[in-house]
Each structure stands twice: as C-alpha cells, then as structure tokens.
Amino acid sequence: MILRSILDVLLPRYCVCCGRRLMHEETAICLHCNIALPRTYHWESTETLENNRLAKRFFGRTGTIPFVRGASFIYHTPKSNTAKIVYDFKYYDNPLLARNIGEMMACEIGEDFFHDIDFIIPVPINYKKRWKRGYNQSEELSKGIAKGVKKICSKSIPIMNNAIKRSENNISQTRLSHLQRIDNIKDVFYLNEKAYKNKDIQNCHVLIVDDIITTGSTVIECIKQLQPIKGIKVSVLSLGCIR
Numbered sequence: 001m002i003l004r005s006i007l008d009v010l011l012p013r014y015c016v017c018c019g020r021r022l023m024h025e026e027t028a029i030c031l032h033c034n035i036a037l038p039r040t041y042h043w044e045s046t047e048t049l050e051n052n053r054l055a056k057r058f059f060g061r062t063g064t065i066p067f068v069r070g071a072s073f074i075y076h077t078p079k080s081n082t083a084k085i086v087y088d089f090k091y092y093d094n095p096l097l098a099r100n101i102g103e104m105m106a107c108e109i110g111e112d113f114f115h116d117i118d119f120i121i122p123v124p125i126n127y128k129k130r131w132k133r134g135y136n137q138s139e140e141l142s143k144g145i146a147k148g149v150k151k152i153c154s155k156s157i158p159i160m161n162n163a164i165k166r167s168e169n170n171i172s173q174t175r176l177s178h179l180q181r182i183d184n185i186k187d188v189f190y191l192n193e194k195a196y197k198n199k200d201i202q203n204c205h206v207l208i209v210d211d212i213i214t215t216g217s218t219v220i221e222c223i224k225q226l227q228p229i230k231g232i233k234v235s236v237l238s239l240g241c242i243r
C-alpha cells in the first residue's frame with residue numbers, strides 16, 4: 001500500500017474513461033466511472049446464467065456441443081466509456097488494463113459462473129495481429145479472469161492458448177453486415193491437432209472468452225472447432241456485448 005502511494009506520486013495513473021488521476025485504491029478506472037459502467041447483470045437473479053440476452057445468442061447454434069451458460073460484463077456502445085476501455089486495451093498497448101478488467105469482472109460475476117469450468121480458451125487472433133499488437137487482448141482478459149476466480153474461490157483455471165488457431169486471411173469484421181460476418185468468419189478458425197489428441201481436454205467444460213460479442217458468430221465458429229473432442233461442453237464470457 002505504501003509503495004503504491006509512493007508510486008502514485010512519482011508515476012501518476014489516470015482513469016482510462018475520464019482521464020482523472022486515480023487514487024491509490026483505484027485500478028484502471030476511477031470509482032465514479034466504475035459505478036457508471038452499464039453492467040448487464042446477466043449473473044444476477046433477474047436473469048439466469050443459462051437464459052439471458054447473451055446466452056440466447058448461442059442457443060441451438062453451437063453444433064453438437066452443449067452450451068451451458070453465458071454472460072457479458074457490460075453493454076458496449078461505440079464512442080462511450082466502455083468503448084474507451086476496449087480501444088485502450090486493444091489498440092493502445094495496454095494488456096495490463098485487460099488483466100485488471102478481467103479480474104474485476106470475475107470478482108463481480110462470482111463463483112456460480114466458474115465453479116465447474118475446467119479450462120479457459122481465449123478467442124484467438126491471427127499471427128500477424130498478435131505480432132503487431134504484441135498480445136492477444138482476450139488472452140490478457142482471461143488471465144485477469146483466472147486471477148479473479150482464484151481470489152473468490154481459490155480455484156485455478158488453466159488457460160489453453162493454442163487449442164484453437166486463427167488463420168491469417170480474413171478481413172476485419174467491423175464494417176461487415178451480419179450475414180457477411182458469418183461468411184467472413186467461416187473456416188478461419190481451426191483446431192490444433194495437439195489439443196485434439198490431448199486427453200485432458202476430453203469431457204471438460206471449457207469457457208470461451210472474448211472481448212466484445214456482437215452477433216456471436218465469431219465465438220460460435222470458434223466453438224464449432226471443438227466438435228471432434230469427446231464429451232466437451234462450453235460456456236461463454238465476454239467483457240462486453242451489443243444490446
């Protein structure tokens with residue numbers, strides 16, 4: 001704590017949303033902006049983890065793989081405070097922010113969501129993007145989530161980085177329509193053979209982690225690659241989703 005206070009004087013930190021200087025007990029976002037985040041509350045009693053707006057995007061769309069539960073932490077609106085968080089950790093070389101947000105998410109969402117999860121698979125980015133950015137933002141988010149889960153229920157969830165790979169020849173999803181997005185994502189992901197042969201992953205419950213979910217088509221294509229693995233089931237968690 002004392003070290004943090006000294007560091008805050010020497011190297012002040014600023015809120016990624018409003019730019020205000022952070023107090024020593026604040027991480028990444030100031031308390032004011034944190035309270036104002038548009039939480040989805042998919043994990044609270046008004047909705048259930050198995051049947052909420054996010055989960056409904058996956059019902060009947062995951063091929064032969066059973067879909068268990070889903071949640072997003074916040075609603076994502078372009079040019080809002082939530083967008084600032086995402087842009088900062090996606091485009092401004094801030095993997096620590098993704099980890100901090102991941103940890104915060106897991107602590108708020110709580111143990112019920114994570115109690116039976118065996119592995120986390122972050123949605124992969126392609127090699128070129130990873131090389132350019134230096135990290136995969138969903139992987140950093142996953143590391144934070146794993147840290148948060150360890151905090152709330154002393155459970156260690158391993159992150160499987162290389163189970164699903166992403167090929168390099170797809171164009172950005174951002175400017176495409178819903179149907180174009182489905183087509184664009186097809187055949188982009190593939191299962192790493194080593195993961196397929198790895199018996200540890202059979203009969204497991206895997207949590208797929210993504211930054212922002214729009215239609216769900218990217219995550220669905222990712223999930224479908226796991227179909228050859230015996231007895232696997234999936235859940236989905238993202239930082240944000242479109243309303």
Ligand SMILES: [Zn+2]
Nearest residue numbers: 015018030033
């Ligand atoms: Zn702020």
